[in-house]
Structure formats: structure tokens, C-alpha cells
Amino acid sequence: MRKLPELNAAGNKIPNRQAICETLMEAAGRDRNVVALCSDSRGSASMTPFFEAFPEQSIEVGIAEQNLVGISAGLAKCGKKPYAFSPACFLSTRSYEQAKIDCAYSDTNVKLIGISGGVSYGALGMSHHSAQDIAAMSAIPNMRVYLPSDRHQTRKLIEALLEDEKCAYVRVGRNPVEDIYSEDDCPFEMDRATILADSEEYDAAIIACGEMVRPAVEAAKLLKNDGIRAAVVDMYCVKPIDREAVLTAARRAKLIVTAEEHAPFGGLGSMVSQIAAAECPRRVINLALPDAPVVTGNSREVFETYGLNAAGIAAAVRGAEEFL
Amino acid sequence: MADHDRTDNVMKDHKMTNSELALLSCRLREQTVDVITGAKTGHIGGDMSVMDILVMLYFRHMNISPANMDDPDRDKFVLSKGHSVESYYTVLAEKGFFDFEAYKNSFSRYGSEFIGHPHNTIPGVEMNSGSLGHGLPVCVGMALAGKMDGAPYRVFTVMGDGELAEGSVWEGAMAAGHYHLDNLCAVVDRNGLQISGRTEDVMSHEPLADRFAAFGWHVIECDGHDMDSLDAAFREAEAFRGMPSVVIAHTVKGCGSSVMEDKAAWHHKVPNAEEAAQIRADLEERKEACRHA
Structure with a gap:
């Protein structure tokens, strides 16, 4: 148990997706098997720096979410550590069957990163909201579901995911969220609240x-x-x-x-x-x-x-x- | 490793002649029928149409065996038309991945590991399938990984023709063409039938060759029941550079017996005793023909 943290004044400008990109870039520099895939979503995913720094470890699949996840599973089967980025609304429904069969059922090391999750897209409407992704993904045997709370915890989570070989679904929002933890003080134990x-x-x-x-x-x-x-x-x-x-x-x-x-x-x-x-x-x-x-x-x-x-x-x- | 070395290397373990492969294919059809009659379930029509393709791949063109399944450079195979699991498992058993009798006696039975679609807890199976349209995108990923690593392996998938109505097939085809994945070979078991009838009546695929070509594929058509024709097709696919290859193998659903040949009703059907006897007699005759070929 930890004391309720002192909260910073508002002002964090770094969204959780950017923390993911930074963490993956550090990992990609050490491990050429860390690869990122986007479905015309590298900007929304904050993954442009990764794609620029590691073009050989970056794959663009176009606006094709089923392909995104199927290709990721094939990469994983051949020793890669794919991180597949797509808006959570599409990733959790358009490619649901690929998540179920190619990732979870086939037990491949695919990390599905649902970006702009929940109602992040605001006024874009229900097509762009992912209010069902926890239910959908949790119902798949062998699929893990993570919703990190701030950028510091997001980093810890991605660092932990880089160390394991099971599939997982991670949902982050589009907008920066105010910090709860800090760089020096972010308690984290995998799969423990x-x-x-x-x-x-x-x-x-x-x-x-x-x-x-x-x-x-x-x-x-x-x-x-x-x-x-x-x-x-x-x-x-x-x-x-x-x-x-x-x-x-x-x-x-x-x-x-x-x-x-x-x-x-x-x-x-x-x-x-x-x-x-x-x-x-x-x-x-x-x-x-x-x-x-x-x-x-x-x-x-x-x-x-x-x-x-x-x-x-x-x-x-x-x-x-x-x-x- | 240079490509011709790879081919020679694969070939040296595969010494059967094309006529011997044709004969083997007949025997594996018989065994597959035994599995289906014993389990009282099975997609027999597609099993029979795909058998020669699987035999040519596993016993001639693919570098996959129980000895190299831990070798990252082994070739990769995904049976996208997962309902042909009965013939697939019969071929894997013949390759020595597991005991045929154990498979035959437990297939689809209560608690069996041998589920009615490919499952990768079974030795030799890379990916689970069953829902159509999954194999090609997965194989695109495998082929991309091979390109990233400069690995010598090739990637193969076999799809049904009814399966081609799945949009994900064309997402995969698009990416394979875009990335010039010449280490990828897709096979279409073009038997012209699906559960509801003629593919062209259910949802037309013609001009199929043009469709793949338009997606940036090298298209090869062959007789899917002629070992020389299949052999030549896979050689051409392996030699072709700069594009993925698709082998459109023209086949007959239920191939091997007049009881079920080219009949949509035999998509998923278990022969009764009389039909089974006729199928066995027809396959025996086919074997005789192979022996004298």
C-alpha cells in the first residue's frame, strides 16, 4: 500500500502513446527483433520517431487492421516482437478475430496497442470510440488487457511487456493525462494493482x-x-x-x-x-x-x-x- | 545460402519420383478416408482435392521435417483452408511428426488434441486455423520476418477457392505485392466448389489469375492432380524474383473416387459402408494406374 500521491499541478504535455514510442525506441536500439507496425496510424500513435529511426524495424500495412494483426502474428511466429498500433476502436473490433485466432489461440507474442482509446476522439462519434474493448478483449482466452494510468506507469508496463512472450492488448488515450506517479517514484509490479x-x-x-x-x-x-x-x-x-x-x-x-x-x-x-x-x-x-x-x-x-x-x-x- | 543450394538441399532429402509421390498420395487419401469414417466427421471433399498439393509440398518442395522444427530457417507452412485438417494431419503423420494410428483413433473424439481444425499444440503445425482468410496475412508476416533477417526460408500457404471471398485474403495479397515478397508462395486449391455450390455461382472469383496479377503477384496455373505439373509450378515459384507467387492449382473436389468427385454435397460428409467400399475400390484402381504410369 502506498500513500495517496501528491498531485502535480496540471501541465503534462506527454501523452501515454509518446511514452510507449520512447520506451520502444530504447528497446529497438538494443534488440533488432523489436518491430512496430502501423495501419496508416503512425502519427496518431506518436510512432513517427520510431519509424524514422528504425525503418528496418517498422512496417506500414495501410488501412487494413485485419492485415495488421495477422502480419504481426506471422512476424511473432518467426521470432520478432511486434507492437501493432491502431486506433483502439478499430483494433478491438475490426481485427477481433485475428486477435482471437492468430494472437491468443495460436499463442503468438503480439502486443496490440490500442491508441486514442475510449472517447479520446471526442466529437468524431461512436465509430471512433472504443467503449467495448475491455469486454471484447477480456473475453478471449489467453489475451491480457492493460489500461495504464499515466505516462510513467505506461513506460513500466511496456518495459515489462518487452520481457515476456505472450500476447496482450494495451489501451491508451490520445490526450496527455496528468501524472499520478513520477519518474523516480512509480510503484509497479506486473499484474498487481x-x-x-x-x-x-x-x-x-x-x-x-x-x-x-x-x-x-x-x-x-x-x-x-x-x-x-x-x-x-x-x-x-x-x-x-x-x-x-x-x-x-x-x-x-x-x-x-x-x-x-x-x-x-x-x-x-x-x-x-x-x-x-x-x-x-x-x-x-x-x-x-x-x-x-x-x-x-x-x-x-x-x-x-x-x-x-x-x-x-x-x-x-x-x-x-x-x-x- | 544461395537459392539453388537451398533447392538442392531440400531436394536431397526428397528422393521420391513424381510417380512415387502420386502413389503415396493415393495411399494417404485412403488413410484420410479411414480417419473420416472412423471419426464420423470430416471435410472429405477438400481433403481429396488438396492431397496432391500437400504431398508435393511436404515430400518435394518444403524444407520441413520433425528434425528441423526448432531450426528458425525451416520453411513455414500454414494451412489456411483449415477444414482440410484430415489430409493435413495424415501428411504430417507420414512425415513422422506423430503416430498415424494415435491420430486416427482419437481425431475429433472427446478430449482429443486432434481437434477438427489445425492446432499448433500438434507437432508440425505452426498456426491455428479454421476461420478462413487468416493464413495469407500471417504468411506475409512470416515472409517479412524472413526478409528482415535475410533468412533462407520460404513461406507457403494453401487456401481454398471459396475462401477467396474473405476480404482479409486481399489485404494480405496487397501487402505481399507491396513488399515484393518473393519468398512467399500461396496456393489456391481451385476445385470450383464450396459448401453451397459452384464458387462462380456463390461469389465469382474469375478472372482469378488477373486478380492476383493486379495485386502484384506472379501467377502460375497448374493441374493440381498432376505431380509433374505441380512440381513445375513450385519450381517456377521458387525461381521467380521480385514478386510473391501464387499457384492456382486446378483440382477436383473429392478427387479419387466417382462417389464424391465434383459434388458439393461431399464438402463435409461421411461415406456410409457402401460408399466407403466404392471409394476404396476407386482409390485402389488409381494406385494401380500410378504403378503403371
């Missing part, structure tokens, strides 16, 4: 992933001012979910709130509820996007509309006062 709390026992546990972790931490601080003790569980490893962390949260808190940039079905909230219900029943409130096309707007506006921000998360905890 990071629990942030100022006390051993707490009233509420907020379990969040991806871009929802930062507002969850902000919410915990708002609640502290109200005398409500809240812990934050940074569940970047949505699958394999850190069961122990969920149960720790359930045992130590009277209420669990989950927060995710995803549809209300089959995502983090569903998984947490399933575990808690089976082993340590607690009131669980799931905060998620609606089961409908979302309101037109940028990420911040969309989050605000559906209570997926610090105020909304804190309000959800306060609103469940009878459980506290």
Missing part, C-alpha cells in the same frame, strides 16, 4: 483503470476533506485482474466504486462486482459510459456529462452514505 491509501482501513475503495485513475485520486482527496477515507486501486491490469487487490479493497472498505472509460457491461466494473459478490459481498457502484452513443464533446466534456471525473466519483461515494 497499485493500492493508494492514507490509512489501513477506509470507508470507500475506488477501483479505476486508465484515465480514470487520476480523477479517482483527486476524488479521494476531495473526500478526505469531508472526513471520508477513500483508497484508490489503480487496476491497470484489467486482465488478469488482481483478485487479491479487489478482495483487499472489499475487506477493508464498506463501499466499492469502480470507474472506467468503457461501456457499463463486461468491463472493470463487471469484473470487480463478480469477484466481490462471490467472495466478499459489498455494495459496488459502477461508474461507466452509458449504453448509448455518448454526448458530442471532447473527453473532458464527455467525462463530466457522465460523472466520470473527480467531482462525479466523489459524489457517487457521498451518495452511498448509508453504506459508509
Whole structure:
């Protein structure tokens, strides 16, 4: 358990995708088997520097997501370590069968990087939102699903993924997210959630992933001012979910709130509820996007509309006062 | 390694003549029929049309054997038309990857490792297939890896002709042409039938050769049941530089017996006792013809 971190003032300009590019460039310099593939998406993926620095380790497949993933699987089968970048909305659905068969079922070392995930594309609409990717990818046996929370954790995650030989799906957003951790202080253990709390026992546990972790931490601080003790569980490893962390949260808190940039079905909230219900029943409130096309707007506006921000998360905890 | 050395190297382990390969193919058809009648399931029509292609690849042109499966320079093969798994596994057993009887006696049975589509826990199988249109993109990746590493291996995939309606086939074809993957050879088992009927009635593919050519492929057409014709096609594919090659092998679905030849109903059908007897008699006759060829 770690104390709730002090939060920097707003101002981070580096999106998680850029952290991925930088980490992969370091790896590619050491290991010529590290390769990157894009589907006309190198700009959106922040991968232009990689493509320029390592042209022999870069493959463009054009706007063809099935090809992107199938080709990646073939590369992996021949000893390469492919990182396939495509907008999460297309990667998780257009090439879903390739993820299922060529990656997970055939057990190839393909890392699928879903960029501009969730509602990052804002006003571009439902075609460009990936509110189903956690559910879809998690349902595939042998597929892992990661939603890192900030650029520092993203780097740690990619460093860990470079060391293993199994397939995985990683979703990151388009826009910079404010830091939670720092370069010198980023606790990370592969497939273990990071629990942030100022006390051993707490009233509420907020379990969040991806871009929802930062507002969850902000919410915990708002609640502290109200005398409500809240812990934050940074569940970047949505699958394999850190069961122990969920149960720790359930045992130590009277209420669990989950927060995710995803549809209300089959995502983090569903998984947490399933575990808690089976082993340590607690009131669980799931905060998620609606089961409908979302309101037109940028990420911040969309989050605000559906209570997926610090105020909304804190309000959800306060609103469940009878459980506290 | 120079290319002609590669060919010689592959050939030295493959000493059977084309007539002997034709005879082997007949015997493996018989064994495949045994597997299907025993398991009471199987895509027999496509098994029979693809058998000569598989035999020519595994016993003449591909550098793949149980001894070299850990060698990164081995050739790579993906059966994209995964439903022809029965003939594929019969060929792999004949190559010594596993025991034929063990396969025959457990295929598709409860708890068996021998699932009804290729599965890469089985020795000799690189990739799982079953859903059509996956093999070519995967093989493009394998061929790209070979080019990146300057590796001598070649990559082969066999697709069905009904499979060509899958858009992903053409995504793969596009990339193979774009990257000039001359270490890649795709084969189309052009038997003209799919489960619903004639391919040209279900969804037309002609002019198929022109379509591949337009995607930047070197196109070779051959008689998919004539070992000399298949042999020449694969030699030409290997020798051709600067483009991937596709061998459009003209075949007959159910080839080997009048019971099932060119009949869409035999896409997935288990012969009854009478039909099985006739199939065996027809295959025996075919073997005799090979012996006297």
C-alpha cells in the first residue's frame, strides 16, 4: 500500500502513446527483433520517431487492421516482437478475430496497442470510440488487457511487456493525462494493482483503470476533506485482474466504486462486482459510459456529462452514505 | 545460402519420383478416408482435392521435417483452408511428426488434441486455423520476418477457392505485392466448389489469375492432380524474383473416387459402408494406374 500521491499541478504535455514510442525506441536500439507496425496510424500513435529511426524495424500495412494483426502474428511466429498500433476502436473490433485466432489461440507474442482509446476522439462519434474493448478483449482466452494510468506507469508496463512472450492488448488515450506517479517514484509490479491509501482501513475503495485513475485520486482527496477515507486501486491490469487487490479493497472498505472509460457491461466494473459478490459481498457502484452513443464533446466534456471525473466519483461515494 | 543450394538441399532429402509421390498420395487419401469414417466427421471433399498439393509440398518442395522444427530457417507452412485438417494431419503423420494410428483413433473424439481444425499444440503445425482468410496475412508476416533477417526460408500457404471471398485474403495479397515478397508462395486449391455450390455461382472469383496479377503477384496455373505439373509450378515459384507467387492449382473436389468427385454435397460428409467400399475400390484402381504410369 502506498500513500495517496501528491498531485502535480496540471501541465503534462506527454501523452501515454509518446511514452510507449520512447520506451520502444530504447528497446529497438538494443534488440533488432523489436518491430512496430502501423495501419496508416503512425502519427496518431506518436510512432513517427520510431519509424524514422528504425525503418528496418517498422512496417506500414495501410488501412487494413485485419492485415495488421495477422502480419504481426506471422512476424511473432518467426521470432520478432511486434507492437501493432491502431486506433483502439478499430483494433478491438475490426481485427477481433485475428486477435482471437492468430494472437491468443495460436499463442503468438503480439502486443496490440490500442491508441486514442475510449472517447479520446471526442466529437468524431461512436465509430471512433472504443467503449467495448475491455469486454471484447477480456473475453478471449489467453489475451491480457492493460489500461495504464499515466505516462510513467505506461513506460513500466511496456518495459515489462518487452520481457515476456505472450500476447496482450494495451489501451491508451490520445490526450496527455496528468501524472499520478513520477519518474523516480512509480510503484509497479506486473499484474498487481497499485493500492493508494492514507490509512489501513477506509470507508470507500475506488477501483479505476486508465484515465480514470487520476480523477479517482483527486476524488479521494476531495473526500478526505469531508472526513471520508477513500483508497484508490489503480487496476491497470484489467486482465488478469488482481483478485487479491479487489478482495483487499472489499475487506477493508464498506463501499466499492469502480470507474472506467468503457461501456457499463463486461468491463472493470463487471469484473470487480463478480469477484466481490462471490467472495466478499459489498455494495459496488459502477461508474461507466452509458449504453448509448455518448454526448458530442471532447473527453473532458464527455467525462463530466457522465460523472466520470473527480467531482462525479466523489459524489457517487457521498451518495452511498448509508453504506459508509 | 544461395537459392539453388537451398533447392538442392531440400531436394536431397526428397528422393521420391513424381510417380512415387502420386502413389503415396493415393495411399494417404485412403488413410484420410479411414480417419473420416472412423471419426464420423470430416471435410472429405477438400481433403481429396488438396492431397496432391500437400504431398508435393511436404515430400518435394518444403524444407520441413520433425528434425528441423526448432531450426528458425525451416520453411513455414500454414494451412489456411483449415477444414482440410484430415489430409493435413495424415501428411504430417507420414512425415513422422506423430503416430498415424494415435491420430486416427482419437481425431475429433472427446478430449482429443486432434481437434477438427489445425492446432499448433500438434507437432508440425505452426498456426491455428479454421476461420478462413487468416493464413495469407500471417504468411506475409512470416515472409517479412524472413526478409528482415535475410533468412533462407520460404513461406507457403494453401487456401481454398471459396475462401477467396474473405476480404482479409486481399489485404494480405496487397501487402505481399507491396513488399515484393518473393519468398512467399500461396496456393489456391481451385476445385470450383464450396459448401453451397459452384464458387462462380456463390461469389465469382474469375478472372482469378488477373486478380492476383493486379495485386502484384506472379501467377502460375497448374493441374493440381498432376505431380509433374505441380512440381513445375513450385519450381517456377521458387525461381521467380521480385514478386510473391501464387499457384492456382486446378483440382477436383473429392478427387479419387466417382462417389464424391465434383459434388458439393461431399464438402463435409461421411461415406456410409457402401460408399466407403466404392471409394476404396476407386482409390485402389488409381494406385494401380500410378504403378503403371
